[in-house]
Amino acid sequence: xxxxxxxxxxxxxxxxxxxxxxxxxxxxxxxxxxxxxxxxxxxxxxxxxxxxxxxxxxxxxxxxxxxxxxxxxxxxxxxxxxxxxxxxxxxxxxxxxxxxxxxxxxxxxxxxxxxxxxxxxxxxxxxxxxxxxxxxxxxxxxxxxxxxxxxxxxxxxxxxxxxxxxxxxxxxxxxxxxxxxxxxxxxxxxxxxxxxxxxxxxxxxxxxxxxxxxxxxxxxxxxxxxxxxxxxxxxxxxxxxxxxxxxxxxxxxxxxxxxxxxxxxxxxxxxxxxxxxxxxxxxxxxxxxxxxxxxxxxxxxxxxxxxxxxxxxxxxxxxxxxxxxxxxxxxxxxxxxxxxxxxxxxxxxxxxxxxxxxxxxxxxxxxxxxxxxxxxxxxxxxxxxxxxxxxxxxxxxxxxxxxx
Ligand SMILES: [Zn+2]
Numbered sequence: 001x002x003x004x005x006x007x008x009x010x011x012x013x014x015x016x017x018x019x020x021x022x023x024x025x026x027x028x029x030x031x032x033x034x035x036x037x038x039x040x041x042x043x044x045x046x047x048x049x050x051x052x053x054x055x056x057x058x059x060x061x062x063x064x065x066x067x068x069x070x071x072x073x074x075x076x077x078x079x080x081x082x083x084x085x086x087x088x089x090x091x092x093x094x095x096x097x098x099x100x101x102x103x104x105x106x107x108x109x110x111x112x113x114x115x116x117x118x119x120x121x122x123x124x125x126x127x128x129x130x131x132x133x134x135x136x137x138x139x140x141x142x143x144x145x146x147x148x149x150x151x152x153x154x155x156x157x158x159x160x161x162x163x164x165x166x167x168x169x170x171x172x173x174x175x176x177x178x179x180x181x182x183x184x185x186x187x188x189x190x191x192x193x194x195x196x197x198x199x200x201x202x203x204x205x206x207x208x209x210x211x212x213x214x215x216x217x218x219x220x221x222x223x224x225x226x227x228x229x230x231x232x233x234x235x236x237x238x239x240x241x242x243x244x245x246x247x248x249x250x251x252x253x254x255x256x257x258x259x260x261x262x263x264x265x266x267x268x269x270x271x272x273x274x275x276x277x278x279x280x281x282x283x284x285x286x287x288x289x290x291x292x293x294x295x296x297x298x299x300x301x302x303x304x305x306x307x308x309x310x311x312x313x314x315x316x317x318x319x320x321x322x323x324x325x326x327x328x329x330x331x332x333x334x335x336x337x338x339x340x341x342x343x344x345x346x347x348x349x350x351x352x353x354x355x356x357x358x359x360x361x362x363x364x365x366x367x368x369x370x371x372x373x374x375x376x377x378x379x380x381x382x383x384x385x386x387x388x389x390x391x392x393x394x395x396x397x398x399x400x401x402x403x404x
Contacts, residue, residue, distance in 0.1 A: 012222030028266035039221030098141030113175030148193035269308035
């Protein structure tokens, strides 16, 4: 298999690389970010998603904890009640960020959890205990589901467990086993899925709309669209065919650098959405009658992650424009998405024109936020006696400025 560096980025897959990196940063920061790649067979969706395994940083957990308890915030049935001293006695260990797959043959017990047979059949000390399944074991990591549309069609039970795990951030998983008390654990894992909407049973949005809406972004993945890109892919493949596709020492070093870079961003990037952009999103929601508030939350989170990835300190309208189509792709009809993008882009162009004239940044006209009354003319000055700014004597202006 090609490694992460050997995969050529082209017009058909750049958004997927971007979304995967954003999701990875988010989960390292403790917040899941679910992504779904949709595209035809052969577009490399699953290869790209699986290759991210090579740049997963390490996380620290309570030694041997299958639920990946954070030593600072233990959450599993075994460690949640322990004091920091007791945890220190058990010790901690570093493991790679979990990346676990749910296959189509998976049983509900494998996915959620089941009775731990090894403990039950232990000849010296038999006991009934739970063995956490894939979802709780992927806590603080990634759960990968290929052909999620098929899974949703054939395994409604597993789909329900996924819905629970993705319903809130963090989500939750219930482990049920006859004869044992029901256990519910919080789980914070990003779900990464792939599907081919043109194959049976069709697009996920039509199979299980609720599950489709749980994904923050849907990334349409395609083939390269220019001959130049194809040439580049072939050139990249050539040495791979001749070598035995091992990772060279230079590549290993670059993969390590990528890992450190992602870790660094996750650790240091802590941004808020500026108010005017939140207002912008609220207007979008109302004006276009967007069905789920989840969409707005997804745009907000994605725009912040995009800003982090670009190593900027302020979220801008351009960040929203980048993520908007991916957050709305599965949530509005194509005509509405086109209309929204046209409006946003037009307004942005007007903004860029205005910017050339002066430094003031106003909102796009359509999404004008409620402006507070101008400071100079509040309360003390009734509107009918309001003076225009240029009519004020210079001393008054200066006085205002120092007062503020
Ligand atoms: Zn634990």
